[in-house]
Amino acid sequence: MVQGPYKELKIRSYDGEKDRARVEELERGCEIVGPADRVFLFTDTLGDPICRIRNSPSFYMLVAESDNELVGVIQGSIKLVTMARPHGKSGLARVGYILGLRVSPLHRRQGIGSRLVRSLEQWFASNHVEFAYMATDKENKASVKLFVDSLGYVKFRTPAILVNPVSPYRALHLPSHVEIKKLGTKEAELLYRKFMSSAEFFPKDIDNILENRLSLGTWVAYYKGEAWEDIRYDGASTGSEYWRGPRNWAMVSVWNSAEVFKLRVQGRAPLSCWIYTKSCKLMDRFFPCFKIPAIPDFVDPFGFYFMYGVHCEGKSSAQLVRTLCQFVRNMARKSEDCKLVVTEIGARDEVRLDIPQWKCLEDLWCIKALNNQEPSSLHEIAMSPPTRALFVDPREV
DSSP states (O other), rough: OBOOSSSHHHEEEEOHHHHHHHHEEEEEETTOOOOTTTTEEOOOOOOOOTTTTTTSSEEEEEEETTTEEEEEEEEEEEEEEEEEEEOEEEEEEEEEEEEEEOOOOGTTSSOOOOOOOOOOOOOOOHHTTTTTEEEEEETOOHHIIIHHHHOEEEEOOEEEEEEEEOOOOOOOOOOOOOOEEEHHHHHHHHHHHHTTTTBTTTTTTTHHHSSSEEEEEEEEETTTSOOOOOOEETTTTTOOEEEOOHHHHHHHEEEEEGGGEEEEEEEEEOHHHHHHHHHHHHHHHHHHGGGOOOOOSSSSOEEEEEEEEEEEEEEHHHHHHHHHHHHHHHHHTTTEEOOOEEEETTTTTTGGGOOSSEEEEEEEEEEEEOTOOOOOHHHHHSOOOSSSSSSOOGOOO
């Protein structure tokens, strides 16, 4: 319990039965802050405030109360991932992810956000977490100021969020000389461990992600005329996998975020934006030959498919990546709630250039060492150049 400019602040664990309605009320209260003529994007948790962390290996949610009024919330999750280590090495690290920090507008600038973060860091430390990290919009100055200037986090990575609208009227044409195959979860796991286990933040429990009901599957693309040979173990004596695949191939997995939460647009969009949206939809419906990307109707809450684990091999694999992205957009057309296909890619990942996009948003990851990690170790990790690939866990989107 903490004393402050308010009478009393109590930070405790989230109680679903007691707090669910109050958390939703807090979320709605945070939504209405801002100019009336701006457009804001908000998350509808569908009555489950912990939906964004529920699928993580270990998770926790804290609430802050002042005079029996719920004034703040924060969430966190823990997992084992691949991380760069000093002297150019890499290995597993136990990391804690911070998300969902909200403070009631009437109680801001009183230190509640900082205390929620520190309380969550204590939970991380008690669970032997080595590093805590968070992600925010690169332009979110308030969030950057809190975490970097006040709480000792350092800027770490700047991945790109690539967004593409889903057209309900027109299926995209897929090249006839490309084969697309759906993999079983075990084969997908073996391929990811073989080709992406060195990617930053690659999760040790990739098998749990692939087997989750929200993971719709993993698909590979390769050129016709080349054979796809299933990956397998070469024998019990060595326990290593054996695979001789095509010269060029690409893979992607898809996560159905629409079943977890919905996004909702609030605010007053300019009339010109409304006219452009309606015009694009009509052109896309009646004149598909012009290939004008239709902007979905965002009046009602909507969901999206998240592409994760995008990887390719071979000098001629760029078209295969694009074909898989088109395949996913066609698949999303069959879902009534899905209006976008989204992925997040490392700033220096070469595959970024091959992914079609309508909008590109810049994310910012910040990181902090816990449990008496050497400051020099954190500095070396933060200053190390980004690796070729960054694995973004769909459970944390």
